[in-house]
Amino acid sequence: MTPAPARPHSESALAADGLQRRARCGSWPAAMAAIDALLAARRWPASRVVVLLPHPRLAAQARQAWSATHAHGLVPRFATPRQWAETLMPWSGSPEDLSRDPARDALVAEGWLDRVLGAGTEPGLRRELVARLVDTAGQLAPLAAARPPAERQAWADAAREALGLPGVGHARWESLVSHVALAWVGACGFDTDVLWSPLAQADADALVLLPGHQSDPLAEALCRARGEQGVVLDWGPAEAPAPNARVLRCADFEHEALSAAACVLEHLNAGRAPVALIANDRLLTRRVSALLHEAGVRLRDEAGWKLSTTQAGAGLMALLRAAAPRASTDDVLDWLKLAPAFDAGAVRALERELRRLGIALWSAVPEALRPEGVDALLKGLQAPRPLVQWLRDTDAALALSGQRAALQADAAGAQLLRVLRLGDAAHEFEGLGEAAAAGGDTPRRPRWRPARFNAWVREVLEGAGFQPAVQGEAQVVVLPLAHRLGRAFAAVVAPGCDERHLPASPDPVGTWTREQREALGLPDREALRAAADSAWASLLDGTPLDVLWRQHDNGDPLLPSPWAEQLPIAPADAALPPRELAPAGTAAPRPRAPTLVPERVSASAYEDLRRCPYRFFALRQLRLAEADELDTEADARDLGNWLHDVLHAFHAERREARPGEAADREALDRLAESVAHSQGLTLEHGASGFLPYRAQWPALREGYLRWLYAHEAQGHRFVEAEAAHEARVGRWRLYGRLDRIDHAADGTPVLIDYKTESRQRTEARIRVPFEDTQLAFYAALIDAPVLRAGYLSLTDARNGEPALLLEPDDLAAARDALLQGLASDLDRIAAGAPLPALGEGAACEHCGARGLCRKDFLA
Structure with missing residues (x-):
């Protein structure tokens, strides 16, 4: 077999070209020097200049960078456009404005849709349209805010004209959402509108923009509006320093999470703090954060969680x-x-x-x-x-x-x-x-x-x-890749650098076509690729960097991100600190619990002891039990419980009466419905999974009645059902609840136990009566010199056969042997005999103590 050819990576060339064209690393010294030179050349007072930043957390670092070279004197104001607007005038918008408040915006969006569609839209479609309208309006809001309020409506009208008339089919809804979103943002006021007012003109003589990776329409528009008093500067040198990075290849999701956490701890132990943890894959980042919290690391998550x-x-x-x-x-x-x-x-x-x-x-x-x-x-x-x-x-x-x-x-x-x-x-x-x-x-x-x-x-x-708060100085800061620009960290750990979570050419957001993006001014694929180039380059500023990617995700193979492939470092397999473990199995448990032997024993409890002593110890002596599921599909156990209760109610009501076949059928049908309702097995109770079992009822009923009439014709009569009985053997008490007791024509008690399992399985039970616990145990509960007992096989009646009573041979011998063995076994346990895990086959497959005995890991 020849190996498969290497899969070509179509984005690798894009990544290499992007890194050569653009490398914005966020050099504060270079940026401050450029600002200082600009102020000196234009003779602008520093206090009358506003430097617009791409991210609010950069303001403090910008002031520190300025102070590093200007110990005295006036300081420019460093702020994002929104921060500047907040200092000028608190915003109080109208109720219909796009507020970036998800609760308000969803309600306003519903109002806009009701104006267009009316209130009769199907609820599911309505919710989807509301969500898309809020999302689309959010994409258009930066473009609308970049227009002066007096020109905004005209811009929205022109944009709607450029989009053309609504389409048909699915395109109709997309086009409708786009037109309504433009109408909404065109009529909106924004919290940054004060920046277009004379108040902002009087507050600052000049604007200087330090751009982010993506263009900021508002900041760029404000600079253009200022003419020569608006300047866009670059951050720093065109060439990035040599990367100080290592690329780690991980096997899967959990391996990558553990490796990323280990990288962070390695940096912290080496005295490198704070560490930036890049949130390329939010699910992976949450897992890494949980591991770091468990290790006692102080972590601030700037990427945030969904509420x-x-x-x-x-x-x-x-x-x-x-x-x-x-x-x-x-x-x-x-x-x-x-x-x-x-x-x-x-x-x-x-x-x-x-x-x-x-x-x-x-x-x-x-x-x-x-x-x-x-x-x-x-x-x-x-x-x-x-x-x-x-x-x-x-x-x-x-x-x-x-x-x-x-x-x-x-x-x-x-x-x-x-x-x-x-x-x-x-x-x-x-x-x-x-x-x-x-x-x-x-x-x-x-x-x-x-x-x-x-x-x-x-x-x-x-x-x-x-965004959860952190007590004290954060040792680790979780942030999106785009927010790395201009931030000072001692080390950077970037997990999730695979082709899926960090593509070189990100897909544009929304359903806009290329032509619509161009008409509206939304960033196209080329602009997003350039922004991705710049964001990746901000990692390569000489800070120690760990790049991690995984080879498989939920069984799917993954390649590294094209950016990781372009690093001049050979990838290495991620390795956590080795720890030697001696290969050794678990010692077989041999518990002793002489003081916990129950005084009263049921048939199922003794069956557990015969199948596996450890099972008896766990389930009967320690009284451990699995929690039953509530919301599960009906199964054969529900069928058995239902039939037991229906037949019990039928014979308790009928007794010695013989009303005839029609009356018996009517009574059974009525009781079947009543019992199903009381057990929560009807559609009213959501038990649709029981319908296949209910469909068997007519055949089960007819098979049971055919057996019953033949049984009664032989002189048998019903005595009692679901009756509790007890007996004693030595110091031990036996107890149980018997499905049914009849008397034969000669007065001999006949114990009947209903079975809804396959007839072959029931026949196997009686074939070796000394191996079967249930009938022999029940026989021991009845004080009678002569006794009969059998299993009444019900479910094969659906094949057209009547129910069948299967009686074992040598019942009395099986009963005596069981009583002797039970007394001996319990006496030995009470004397301190061990209870090892000896179960095999089906006894282990359906055991509630499976795993507790650690049988799969024994030495």
């Missing part, structure tokens, strides 16, 4: 999911665990009981089990109402559940309350977007259904960012 990913956001969404009319039991339990108003111990006890009962929908939970106050609280969030009332009622529900106090004490929670205006601040949304929707002086006040409110909250939390 929806915080614990506060999860807690609010848990409440809203729990309030849904068809909420699952899991959803309500998840919320109850987060609600301080409800006792944690009581909630755990409730969960155990609901898992035992297997109730998947909260509406099917018996009222006696529900914690006091839960139903009233949740039902208060189910009826439609206006948005402002939703916010007030949600705030009241949070207060009743105890969650509000926890939110106020948490930084993310406090931001969540502010962003959503929960409580008293809800009046800020009064009428927001409604005037535009009404098209007149009488705004509508729509009543929102729960699904619409929940979707709005989810979208707001997705759109809002959160």
Whole structure:
């Protein structure tokens, strides 16, 4: 077999060309020298000059760089356009302005769409259009803000004309969103509009722009408007210094995360702090951050998280999911665990009981089990109402559940309350977007259904960012690659430098065509590639740099980013500090628990002991148990429980009566429906997975009745069902609940145990009666000199066969042998005999203690 040819990398040439053409590294000394020379040449007083920066965190570093060469004298003002605008005049926009507040903007966007489409749009399409309108308006906002307010509407009209008429099909919606977004931003005021006013002209004699990697339309427009008093400077030398980098090749996601964390710790241990952690891949960065937090590193995340990913956001969404009319039991339990108003111990006890009962929908939970106050609280969030009332009622529900106090004490929670205006601040949304929707002086006040409110909250939390605070000086700063420009760090670690997360030619954002981008002035692919060139070059300023990429992601092969390929360093395999581990298996457990032997033993408990002593130790002596799933598909176990209860109810009601076949069928059908409802196995309870089992019912019913009539014709009569019985052998008590006891014509008791497994498996049980525990154990519970017992195989009736009672031979001998073995086994355990893991085959495959015994790792 010949090796596959190397996959060509089409972006490598682009990367090499970009690095040769453009290398903006952010040299403060060079930038300060250029500014100083400019001020001297133009004779501008430093205090009357505003130096516009691409990022707000650069202002402090710019002042420090200026002070390094100007110990005395006046200092230029270093600020972004928005920072400068804030110092001139606080902004108070109109309710319809694009505010970059996700909650307000979503509501205003709905108003604009209602003006165009009306209120009858399908809800799912409406939510999608709102999200796209907010996103599109956000892309156009920098272009609109770069026009003086008096010219903005004319620019928007010209841009809409350039886009042409709305298209058809899917293009219709994209075109509609584009036209509405242009109308919106054309009518908007922005917080930077003061920079176009005489106030800004009087505040600064000249503007100097230090550009970022991407063009800033507003800053560039302000400089152009100033004429000779507006100057754009470059940062530093055209040639970047030689890179001080190493390229590390990782195997997969987790290996890359561990390697990146190890690189950061290596720099910190060497005294290099702070370290910049570049957020190319947000999921990977979150994992690296978690590893560093665990190591005690002080970390500041400037890239931020979505508010929806915080614990506060999860807690609010848990409440809203729990309030849904068809909420699952899991959803309500998840919320109850987060609600301080409800006792944690009581909630755990409730969960155990609901898992035992297997109730998947909260509406099917018996009222006696529900914690006091839960139903009233949740039902208060189910009826439609206006948005402002939703916010007030949600705030009241949070207060009743105890969650509000926890939110106020948490930084993310406090931001969540502010962003959503929960409580008293809800009046800020009064009428927001409604005037535009009404098209007149009488705004509508729509009543929102729960699904619409929940979707709005989810979208707001997705759109809002959160930056956690850090105590003390940060040792590690997480930041996007574009924010590396002009920042001083002792070392840089850049994980996620693969072809997927760091392409040389990023895809443009949005659905605009090339022609539309050109007409609007949006950056095209070439401009984005140039910005990517510049951002990568800012890493290569001589600072120690670690570049990491992984070869596989979820099974897919990955290549390194073209930028990483162009570094003149051979990649090396990432290696964590080696640690020698002696290959050795785990010693086989041989626990002894003589004081924990239960006095009462059931058939299933003794079956566990016979299958595996360690299983008996874990499940019966230590009383460990797996937590049952609540929201699972129905299975054969549900079928068995259902049939058991239906037949029990049928014979308890029928007794000695013989009403005839038609009456028996009617009774069985009625009880089948009633039991299914009580067990939560109907569509009303969301148990659609039980429908295939219900479809078997007519055949099961007919097969059972055919067996029953033949059984009764032989003189058998029903005595009792689901009866508890006990017996004693030595010092041990045996107990169990028997499915059914009949009496034969001669009065002999006949024990019947219902089986819904395959008939072949049931036949295998009785073939070797001394290996079967259940029938022999049940026989020991009945004090009778002569006794019969058998398994009633039910489920093969669906093949047209009647149910079949399968009785073993030598039942009395099997019973006596079981009693002798049980007494001997329990006596030995009580005397301190070990309980090793001896299970094999199916006994291990379906064991609740699997893994606890560590059998797979034994020496």
